[in-house]
Amino acid sequence: MPQPLVRARLTALFVVAATVAAACSSGDDVQFNNDALAGNGNGALANGGSGAKPSGNAGATSNGATSQGGGSTAQAGSTAKAGSSAQAGTDAAGGDPNSNGGTETAGSSSGGTPATGGTPATGGTPATGGTPATGGTPATGGTPATGGTGPIVINGNGNCSEAQTCNLDCMPTGIAKQCTNQCGGMSDCTADCDGVRCILGCSSSADCDQTCTGDADCQATCSNTSTCSQDCTGSKCLQICNGSATCESDCASGDCENRCSGNASCHSHCPAGGCTYTCSDQSTCDSECTGGGCEMTCSGSADCTFSCPGGGCTFRCQGNGTCNTSCGNHDNCKGSGPGPNN
DSSP, X not given: OOHHHHHHXXXXXXXXXXXXXXXXXXXXXXXXXXXXXXXXXXXXXXXOTTTOOOOSOOSOEETTEEOOOOOXXXXXXXXXXXXXXXXXXXXXXOOOTTSSSOOXXXXXXXOOSOOOOOSOOOOOSOOXXXXXXXXXXXXXXXXXXOOOOOOEEEESSEEEOTTOEXXXXXXXXXXXXXXXXXXXXXXXXXXXXXXXXXXXXXXXXXXXXXXXXXXXXEEEEEOTXXXXXXXXXXXXXXXXXXXXXXXXXXXXXXXXXXXXXXXOEEEEEOXXXXXXXXXXXXXXXXXXXXXXXXXXXXXXXXXXXXXXXXXXXXXXXXXXXXXXXXXXXXXXXXXXXXXXXX
């Protein structure tokens, strides 16, 4: 045999031996085909690495030996949302074409950088509804209305003060047959006197109303800034007003007298006739004697207006005040002093 041919066969045998040794060292199963040693077509079939799926006869043919195994198709893994697509890897190389037995590389495949979902979206600062609307201070019903305790009823003697409301019902017992009552402050007094003697004092800013009936004997004294009224029917009635009091008297029947002094203001009516009116100091008096026969006196600096529609009245105008008198259509009125007599 020629020496070059011998060398070529030895070289081929060495390459085959090296290929077998490499396959055995990988730890995987290797299938041999005797045809490879004879230089036939199929050669040795190498299974490509653990878990790699061969994808066909991708190997290179060298001197009749075919190397199988090609490159494994890389798994792209699961596609993550919003990530990048995985790289499918590179094709396996079929080995060195100048070698007799051929070598193969399984190629490398990269699954790509695992896709990440990115930073989870945040909803931002949760919206707030702002300060809850308030209805304000809840409305309150205020202090419940009370029915009050009603007027204070005083039977007999007794006083009414502050802002009290009093009913003075004079029903005396015993021999005296008399009631004495005093109303002060800002009190409101209603006094009824029937057939007995009633003495009423009204002071401060009190409001006093006295009614006298049934042959009663009534006396009302009003002072300060009090307000008084006296209604007399079939009785004897005396009203005394001083200070800055305001007084009114009405004598339907009976024997009535009004005395007005200080800075008091007095208004008197005498339908029954026979009344006596005296106005002095700086008081102001307006007296009318409808029934006639009244006596009217104005003194000091008083301002007096006397009228006698019933005739037969007596006017006494004294001092330096103002005294105006009228006898109506009668000429039987009498008078003295500086005041006019009509």
